[in-house]
Amino acid sequence: MAHGNNAKSLPADLSAPAFVDIWRTRALIAGVAFLVVAVILGFLSGDHWNHFLRGWLHGFVTCFGFCFGGMLLLMTQYLSGGKWGYIIQRPLEAMTRTWPLVFLMFLPVGIFGASMGRLYIWAKYADWSTALKNHLITNEQAHAIRWKALMLNTKAFWIATIVCFTIFALYIHLLNKWSLQRDADAGREGNVTYWRVKFENLSGFGVLLYSGLLFLLVIYWVMSLDPTWYSTVYGFQFLVGQAYQVLPLAILTLMALSKAEPIKSTFRLIEQHDMGKLCFAFVMLNMYLAFGAFLIIWSGNSPEEIPWYLDRIRGGWGVVATLDVIFHWLLPFTLLLSSDLKRIQSRLAVVCYIMIFARIWDVFWLIEPNFRDAARNLHLSVGILEYIAVPGALIAFWMAAYFAELRKRPVIATNDPHLAEILEQEYVHA
Amino acid sequence: MPLPEGTYGLLAEFDTPTHLVQAASAAYSSGYRRLDCYSPYPLEAAAAAIGFHRDEVSLVTLIGGLLGLAAMFGLETWISLWAYPLNIAGRPYFSWPAFVIPAYEWTILYAGLSAAFCMLALNGLPKLYHPVFNAPNFRNGATTDKFFLCLEATDPKFDVVETRSFLEAHAPVSIVEVEY
Numbered sequence: 001m002a003h004g005n006n007a008k009s010l011p012a013d014l015s016a017p018a019f020v021d022i023w024r025t026r027a028l029i030a031g032v033a034f035l036v037v038a039v040i041l042g043f044l045s046g047d048h049w050n051h052f053l054r055g056w057l058h059g060f061v062t063c064f065g066f067c068f069g070g071m072l073l074l075m076t077q078y079l080s081g082g083k084w085g086y087i088i089q090r091p092l093e094a095m096t097r098t099w100p101l102v103f104l105m106f107l108p109v110g111i112f113g114a115s116m117g118r119l120y121i122w123a124k125y126a127d128w129s130t131a132l133k134n135h136l137i138t139n140e141q142a143h144a145i146r147w148k149a150l151m152l153n154t155k156a157f158w159i160a161t162i163v164c165f166t167i168f169a170l171y172i173h174l175l176n177k178w179s180l181q182r183d184a185d186a187g188r189e190g191n192v193t194y195w196r197v198k199f200e201n202l203s204g205f206g207v208l209l210y211s212g213l214l215f216l217l218v219i220y221w222v223m224s225l226d227p228t229w230y231s232t233v234y235g236f237q238f239l240v241g242q243a244y245q246v247l248p249l250a251i252l253t254l255m256a257l258s259k260a261e262p263i264k265s266t267f268r269l270i271e272q273h274d275m276g277k278l279c280f281a282f283v284m285l286n287m288y289l290a291f292g293a294f295l296i297i298w299s300g301n302s303p304e305e306i307p308w309y310l311d312r313i314r315g316g317w318g319v320v321a322t323l324d325v326i327f328h329w330l331l332p333f334t335l336l337l338s339s340d341l342k343r344i345q346s347r348l349a350v351v352c353y354i355m356i357f358a359r360i361w362d363v364f365w366l367i368e369p370n371f372r373d374a375a376r377n378l379h380l381s382v383g384i385l386e387y388i389a390v391p392g393a394l395i396a397f398w399m400a401a402y403f404a405e406l407r408k409r410p411v412i413a414t415n416d417p418h419l420a421e422i423l424e425q426e427y428v429h430a
Numbered sequence: 431m432p433l434p435e436g437t438y439g440l441l442a443e444f445d446t447p448t449h450l451v452q453a454a455s456a457a458y459s460s461g462y463r464r465l466d467c468y469s470p471y472p473l474e475a476a477a478a479a480i481g482f483h484r485d486e487v488s489l490v491t492l493i494g495g496l497l498g499l500a501a502m503f504g505l506e507t508w509i510s511l512w513a514y515p516l517n518i519a520g521r522p523y524f525s526w527p528a529f530v531i532p533a534y535e536w537t538i539l540y541a542g543l544s545a546a547f548c549m550l551a552l553n554g555l556p557k558l559y560h561p562v563f564n565a566p567n568f569r570n571g572a573t574t575d576k577f578f579l580c581l582e583a584t585d586p587k588f589d590v591v592e593t594r595s596f597l598e599a600h601a602p603v604s605i606v607e608v609e610y
Contacts, residue, residue: 295530298527299527299528338488339488
């Protein structure tokens with residue numbers, strides 16, 4: 001309730017400010033620059049564009065995380081409710097609408113990586129017995145490729161990806177369409193409950209379905225790079241990792257938009273603090289899963305599982321792994337402990353950048369040691385620089401698409417009971 | 431220590447939180463500092479009106495957490511290396527990955543207990559006697575539907591007559607002079 005007449009009113013124009021177009025132009029320029037560098041590195045590295053493809057897979061997985069992680073968080077906030085979710089609804093919707101670009105990014109992974117067998121050894125050596133005779137693969141790899149052929153084959157890879165993208169696209173279409181319809185429906189008796197229940201019913205099953213399908217997709221896209229290894233918590237780690245990268249992006253978006261109306265009136269310190277706390281929760285959950293998986297495999301010390309970690313710790317990779325823990329957990333955890341920091345925009349922004357960077361770093365650590373030339377052997381080559389150039393280009397192009405989508409709709413939904421609370425004065429705590 | 435005697439303060443009763451907050455912020459801005467609001471549920475606006483200040487709970491929590499971390503990690507290291515070393519499938523005695531989870535749990539335990547007890551201590555709890563309960567309307571209403579503002583006599587600006595007229599200007603339901 002308001003103790004006095006200091007509630008703000010919503011400005012008439014709710015669309016994103018014009019400077020978002022400048023961001024989009026800058027993102028496009030950065031994308032082109034990164035792509036040029038990536039192509040030059042591709043010629044220079046002389047590794048038949050292998051690292052270019054690996055970098056492309058990295059960039060694709062990261063952009064997939066932004067786009068569909070946005071869908072995941074959007075559905076989660078419809079289920080949980082709360083003002084933090086209400087104010088990031090429209091930025092999250094803008095993220096989801098970039099899905100056609102993300103699908104285009106998948107095509108090189110599917111065509112070159114799987115169909116031509118340039119990334120996945122189960123695709124390259126589908127004829128495992130000949131490959132084993134020629135000593136191209138180990139006994140363990142041959143056994144795994146044979147045993148998992150029912151799932152790990154090129155046809156299944158394409159079918160699974162296309163089916164999942166189709167289902168996700170349907171969800172994105174509904175979430176975006178209904179959101180506008182709800183705003184147009186304001187004033188009708190009982191419409192708030194009607195839309196709340198409608199969104200809850202869509203999202204409740206949607207979150208479950210998305211989690212299940214994501215498990216399948218990351219097994220195909222990332223985990224199957226090493227077909228001998230398996231982990232049941234792998235999908236969970238990606239699920240949490242997506243929230244881990246999307247929430248900071250949503251916070252940064254709001255901070256940047258809050259320099260002008262309408263977000264200036266709607267982005268309060270209270271919600272910023274709440275989202276900072278939620279970041280802290282994701283930092284903990286992410287570390288819990290990552291460390292839990294490591295501890296179980298470390299304790300088991302079984303030759304079927306432990307090589308995956310040894311590939312990622314020995315031969316210089318220990319430095320990357322240690323930095324991964326520092327970026328992913330130690331830095332954001334210790335910084336977010338402070339409640340003051342979560343209320344100071346510039347400092348919380350630094351934590352958000354660290355979190356997004358940590359996620360990108362982590363995906364690099366997950367992908368590169370799968371390949372024989374890199375496992376237990378971290379070495380600087382021209383090729384490894386593709387992990388900066390190609391993901392840089394893909395993320396920049398994705399950002400450009402995101403900013404373009406952000407401009408297309410009002411950046412705040414209006415038909416929500418939370419709106420009145422958002423516009424109230426807030427009380428500053430020590 | 432001799433028991434304090436005389437007037438503890440003037441207790442004004444309000445029907446709505448809005449009236450309480452208006453009176454409280456007026457009292458704060460006219461110079462009263464020893465004052466308190468009492469409401470049946472948390473009222474952020476009232477806390478802000480009487481000058482919410484920082485406290486040391488977060489620092490004590492951090493120290494408690496670090497102590498818990500050091501205590502458990504030290505205990506595990508001492509047991510595994512010196513007190514009772516066991517060879518478990520050839521793993522090193524100092525197997526730090528296995529130490530992390532108990533150490534983490536003691537961090538949470540110590541931090542949580544430190545926060546709770548520090549909060550109680552800084553609030554002056556447990557307190558078996560508080561003068562405002564001498565007012566019958568406080569006993570009946572403070573935890574159900576009434577909102578109270580108490581201007582305390584230890585405030586240098588406090589004067590029974592002046593303070594009463596100050597409070598009356600804010601149209602309270604009643605004003606009670608509370609004795610120690």
